[in-house]
Amino acid sequence: xxxxxxxxxxxxxxxxxxxxxxxxxxxxxxxxxxxxxxxxxxxxxxxxxxxxxxxxxxxxxxxxxxxxxxxxxxxxxxxxxxxxxxxxxxxxxxxxxxxxxxxxxxxxxxxxxxxxxxxxxxxxxxxxxxxxxxxxxxxxxxxxxxxxxxxxxxxxxxxxxxxxxxxxxxxxxxxxxxxxxxxxxxxxxxxxxxxxxxxxxxxxxxxxxxxxxxxxxxxxxxxxxxxxxxxxxxxxxxxxxxxxxxxxxxxxxxxxxxxxxxxxxxxxxxxxxxxxxxxxxxxxxxxxxxxxxxx
Amino acid sequence: xxxxxxxxxxxxxxxxxxxxxxxxxxxxxxxxxxxxxxxxxxxxxxxxxxxxxxxxxxxxxxxxxxxxxxxxxxxxxxxxxxxxxxxxxxxxxxxxxxxxxxxxxxxxxxxxxxxxxxxxxxxxxxxxxxxxxxxxxxxxxxxxxxxxxxxxxxxxxxxxxxxxxxxxxxxxxxxxxxxxxxxxxxxxxxxxxxxxxxxxxxxxxxxxxxxxxxxxxxxxxxxxxxxxxxxxxxxxxxxxxxxxxxxxxxxxxxxxxxxxxxxxxxxxxxxxxxxxxxxxxxxxxxxxxxxxxxx
Numbered sequence: 001x002x003x004x005x006x007x008x009x010x011x012x013x014x015x016x017x018x019x020x021x022x023x024x025x026x027x028x029x030x031x032x033x034x035x036x037x038x039x040x041x042x043x044x045x046x047x048x049x050x051x052x053x054x055x056x057x058x059x060x061x062x063x064x065x066x067x068x069x070x071x072x073x074x075x076x077x078x079x080x081x082x083x084x085x086x087x088x089x090x091x092x093x094x095x096x097x098x099x100x101x102x103x104x105x106x107x108x109x110x111x112x113x114x115x116x117x118x119x120x121x122x123x124x125x126x127x128x129x130x131x132x133x134x135x136x137x138x139x140x141x142x143x144x145x146x147x148x149x150x151x152x153x154x155x156x157x158x159x160x161x162x163x164x165x166x167x168x169x170x171x172x173x174x175x176x177x178x179x180x181x182x183x184x185x186x187x188x189x190x191x192x193x194x195x196x197x198x199x200x201x202x203x204x205x206x207x208x209x210x211x212x213x214x215x216x217x218x219x220x221x222x223x224x225x226x227x228x229x230x231x232x233x234x235x236x237x238x239x240x241x242x243x244x245x246x247x248x249x250x251x252x253x254x255x256x257x258x259x260x261x262x263x264x265x266x267x268x269x270x271x272x273x274x275x276x277x278x279x280x281x282x283x284x285x286x287x288x289x290x291x292x293x294x295x
Numbered sequence: 296x297x298x299x300x301x302x303x304x305x306x307x308x309x310x311x312x313x314x315x316x317x318x319x320x321x322x323x324x325x326x327x328x329x330x331x332x333x334x335x336x337x338x339x340x341x342x343x344x345x346x347x348x349x350x351x352x353x354x355x356x357x358x359x360x361x362x363x364x365x366x367x368x369x370x371x372x373x374x375x376x377x378x379x380x381x382x383x384x385x386x387x388x389x390x391x392x393x394x395x396x397x398x399x400x401x402x403x404x405x406x407x408x409x410x411x412x413x414x415x416x417x418x419x420x421x422x423x424x425x426x427x428x429x430x431x432x433x434x435x436x437x438x439x440x441x442x443x444x445x446x447x448x449x450x451x452x453x454x455x456x457x458x459x460x461x462x463x464x465x466x467x468x469x470x471x472x473x474x475x476x477x478x479x480x481x482x483x484x485x486x487x488x489x490x491x492x493x494x495x496x497x498x499x500x501x502x503x504x505x506x507x508x509x510x511x512x513x514x515x516x517x518x519x520x521x522x523x524x525x526x527x528x529x530x531x532x533x534x535x536x537x538x539x540x541x542x543x544x545x546x547x548x549x550x551x552x553x554x555x556x557x558x559x560x561x562x563x564x565x566x567x568x569x570x571x572x573x574x575x576x577x578x579x580x581x582x583x584x585x586x587x588x589x590x
Contacts, residue, residue, distance in 0.1 A: 033454035089403030108384035124441035135431035146419035159328035
C-alpha cells in the first residue's frame with residue numbers, strides 16, 4: 001500500500017511544477033501581477049485539494065497531465081481566496097504559510113489583481129483543450145468549480161462569516177457556513193477525478209459523500225489548530241477566532257467533543273468509500289490525516 | 296434600417312432582465328453579497344458590451360436566450376472590474392454611474408467579495424447547459440472570456456496602468472495598455488456572437504478586426520470625456536487622468552489630434568465589416584456612436 005506522506009509529497013511537487021509552467025513570466029512590465037500570482041501559489045502549503053484531484057483521477061485511470069492541470073486550477077482558486085481573505089478590508093493578516101501575505105509582500109492593489117488573475121486563470125486552464133479532449137468534460141469542470149466557488153458556495157460562505165460576526169451562530173448555522181466556505185471546494189476537488197474519468201454518477205456521488213464529511217472534519221481540525229496550535233507550526237496567526245469572539249464548533253461544544261466529532265466524521269467519510277475497495281486506500285489515509293495533522 | 300438608440304435601449308432592457316434573473320436573491324443571510332452584486336450590475340450603464348454580444352449574435356441567427364446569457368456574463372465581468380477598480384487600494388472612487396460605488400454603498404469587504412462573485416458567476420453562466428447545447432461552444436466561450444479578462448488581458452492592463460504611474464509611457468505603450476485593459480474585453484464581446492453561431496473563422500476574424508479598432512476609438516473617446524466632460528454628465532469623477540499626471544493619448548498628442556485619431560479608427564473599424572453587407576449596419580452605427588457620445 002502506497003503511503004500517504006510520500007504520495008502527498010509527490011503530488012505537491014508535481015503540482016508545483018504545473019503551477020510554475022502555467023503561471024509563466026513573460027518579462028513585460030505587467031508581469032508584476034504574475035509575480036504576485038506566483039508568490040501566492042508557489043510558496044508551499046499542504047496542497048490537500050490538488051492531492052484530492054490527483055488521487056481521485058488516479059482511481060479512474062485519468063491521464064496524468066489532465067489531472068495535474070485540474071489540480072493546479074483547484075489550487076489557484078484556493079490561493080486566490082487566501083489572498084483576498086488576507087486583505088486589510090477582510091481578515092487583515094500579515095502572515096500566511098510562514099511568509100508575508102501577498103499584499104504585505106507586494107501591495108494591496110497588486111494583491112487584489114493577483115487574486116482576480118488566479119481565479120480567471122483557473123477557468124482558462126479548465127476550459128483549454130489541453131485539459132481534456134472532450135469539451136463536455138471541460139464545460140463540466142468549469143461549471144462545478146464556478147458553482148463551488150461562487151455566491152452559493154465559497155464566496156457566500158465568506159460573506160456569511162462576515163455577516164455572522166455580530167451574531168451568535170448555532171451548530172447547524174456554523175455547519176452550513178463551513179460547508180459553503182471550505183466544504184464545497186473540497187467536494188469539487190474530489191469530484192474532479194470523477195468528471196475527468198466520466199464515471200457513473202453513483203461513483204461521483206460516493207466521492208461527494210466522502211468529501212462532504214471530510215470537509216467538515218477538516219474544518220473542525222482547523223478550528224482545533226487555531227485554539228491549540230502555535231503560530232510557528234501552523235504558519236499563520238492562531239487564536240484568531242477566539243479573539244474575534246467568533247462562534248466555532250469548539251466555542252459551542254468544547255475541545256474534547258469537537259475532537260471526538262472530527263473523528264466520527266472521518267470514520268463516516270471512510271464508510272462511503274466501500275464501493276472503491278482498495279483503490280481508495282489513499283483517500284482513507286487522507287481522512288485519518290486531516291484530523292490528526294498538527295499544522 | 297433599425298436605429299442604434301432604439302436597439303441599444305432594447306438590448307439594455309433585455310440584459311437588465313437577464314441579470315435580474317441570474318442574480319437571484321434567496322433570502323439567506325449571505326445574500327448581502329448577492330445584493331452587492333446586483334447593485335453593481337443592475338444600476339444602469341450603457342451596456343455597450345452586452346449590446347455587442349446581442350448584435351453579433353443576431354447577425355448569425357443565434358438563439359436569443361443564449362445570446363442574452365452571454366451578454367449578461369459579459370456585463371458581470373465588466374462590472375466586477377469596475378467594483379474592484381473603484382476600491383480604495385485601487386482608484387479610490389466614490390462615484391460610479393452617478394451612484395455611490397459598491398464599497399461606499401456596502402463596505403470594502405463586501406465589495407471585494409461581490410467582484411469575486413460576479414467574475415465567478417460569469418463563468419458559471421457560460422459553462423451552463425442553458426447557454427448552448429454544444430459543450431464545445433460553452434468551453435470556447437469560457438476560454439475566450441478568461442483569456443481576455445486575465446493576466447494577459449484586462450488584469451494585465453490594470454497592472455500595467457498602476458506600474459506605469461511613475462513612468463512616462465509613449466504612444467505604442469499606451470496603445471498596448473489600453474488594448475489589454477479595455478480592448479480585449481470589447482473584442483470578446485464582438486466575438487461571442489461568432490462563437491455562438493459557430494461561424495467560419497474568417498467571419499470571426501473580421502469581427503475581431505472591427506473590435507480592435509473600435510476598442511481603441513472607444514478608449515480615446517473615454518479619455519476625451521475625462522478631459523472635456525462634466526462629472527454630472529459622465530456620472531463619475533472627471534479630470535482624473537490629468538490630476539494623476541497619467542499619460543494618455545490626449546496628453547501626448549492634444550485634444551484635436553486625439554479626436555481625429557478616434558474618427559480614423561472608427562472608419563477603419565467599419566471598413567472590416569464589408570463582408571457582412573447590411574447585416575452589420577448596427578455595428579457601423581455603433582462605431583460612429585462611440586466616438587460621438589457625450590457620456
